[in-house]
Amino acid sequence: MAPTIKDVAKKAGVGIGTVSRVINKQKAVGDKTRDKVLDAMKELNYSPNKMASQLRKNKTKIIALLVPVINHPFFAKLAYFIEDEADKFGYTVLLVSSQQRVEKEVEIISRIKRREVDGAVFVTHFMHDEKVFKDCPIVSIDRTFSKDVPYVTSNNYDATKKALEYMIEKGAKKVGFIGSKPLVESEVMDRERAYIDLMKEKNMPVRSVNEIILHGDESRLVNDFMNKYPEVDGVFVSGYSLSQVFYKNAVDSGRKIPDDMQIISYDGEFTQWSVNQITCVEQPIEEMARKIVDLLIKKIRGETTQTRTVLETRFVLGSTTKK
Amino acid sequence: MAPTIKDVAKKAGVGIGTVSRVINKQKAVGDKTRDKVLDAMKELNYSPNKMASQLRKNKTKIIALLVPVINHPFFAKLAYFIEDEADKFGYTVLLVSSQQRVEKEVEIISRIKRREVDGAVFVTHFMHDEKVFKDCPIVSIDRTFSKDVPYVTSNNYDATKKALEYMIEKGAKKVGFIGSKPLVESEVMDRERAYIDLMKEKNMPVRSVNEIILHGDESRLVNDFMNKYPEVDGVFVSGYSLSQVFYKNAVDSGRKIPDDMQIISYDGEFTQWSVNQITCVEQPIEEMARKIVDLLIKKIRGETTQTRTVLETRFVLGSTTKK
DNA sequence: CTGAAAGCGCTTACAG
């Protein structure tokens, strides 16, 4: 058996309370006493049992991160910075990919209630009953759960409109939109709204395919779009995977990029991952991640936070728009 | 305060042991009793406290996954399947990215000792003292910790040799190797060994750059290589990120691929992530992940396992080698 | 089939 606090106390000839105070680095311990305890701990190769202190303190210091899939550039990058930021505050991240088993999403709520984790980040689009997560420390991205759930988003509407205006300025005449629609009310929908509004303003016809799909199922959407609107010479693609699939499809179908087809995507600047540089609206993923953790920790502490946080995107020129 | 097992017992008019048996779905409970308990649980909106049962059972049902960075296609894909497989066995995955703070690697060992997690997957290259992780349930990838630590790897040597032979057959005359060397003894080193052996067999000069670098620092290595061996017309690149950087660098420097420069990489088939298809040796990441979890759970249960598991790679033709 | 009780390994008032 691993040594317990009792063994340390006995060996050091002190009470267990004193050992606990040494472990938790509280001031009120005499120097010689502390040394005795420290020696005993070393000698026994003692490690304090976290499960016990968790139970006593009613804190796990764990947050759950819920993503549809982790092997996706956006979610992976977000996870990277969330983990990094959480670590700074002594929290670790429990990773949950929900796409294979959607029940995992609602299970997270139980996990908070069961005190397996202190809180959770929801980066998913499953529909939930508002009441279920009442009083649960949760932060989300893009989507509007309810007033109780703070979320971080980017300036979807403005950024999309600006990007489309740029493309039109560069000569695109038949402009389309392709996206994978979230299941629930989310600010991601503002991207298509911006597109539609701009088409109206410019008196251009709407050529849009925006459907609910799973990650990994992008090809179907792209094929639909290409069959429906083969004449398109400029497209706004909402999402990184989709833009990669679209790019490939366009090239394979003999189109020259950007001459025959200009492409701008929402998300796309993941230099490590890919050689292609698609002109894109880049979300400030790092900043979003840090803000999310910041909000979540406040929630866990019971502090009040703002509901909506909007961060600015950056327009990045690549090789898929004309000069 | 959240209701406890005591509250449920009182409301149902039974003992707390009985409630516990209902929670844990043990058979030995009468139907009417169970119903009473279930009703009380529902009425109180009761969730069993996991921290308490963990402490009693001395199990967390959590495994730690230690990677240098999660936002990398290989690690992200591995994480995806590890999470999926672990979930099947009732385990969840604690995500730890160690590159920003290397101490995290050794902290994992303490976390096992402290019973924060039941075991860990090490996908990193930091050097550790063998004795430290003695008796800790740990599984690794590619690297040889010690006999106590099982690991999963791929047929690095054979796959690399075969790939290089293919490239030479397709006309490469000045063949180089570029890789990021692991810090510790790892089967990844077999890739360079295979290259060097083959060069000897073929009587071709060795043109190799193989250094220790951090993820995100690939450009320097590629530049080194290009400056040192500008004459190269075929290269084996060990690792996905490196291959992407290399590809881009080659194109930017005016080389036509595959005419002026053939490229084969170890890792590379991540279709979702990138449009480019580099000819590559593809590791069976899903299979590796599932095997890792399988081994780790056996270790946690105290069963003995084989130390080394080798899985077969697949050679995937892309557009970076000649027809 | 079920209840009362001990105990998992800690933390934290409470005295002194």
Place this chain on the structure above:
DNA sequence: CTGAAAGCGCTTACAG
């Protein structure tokens, strides 16, 4: 500054 004791919310022999 320090010890003895209660208690966090469960699980699990032990009786019955």
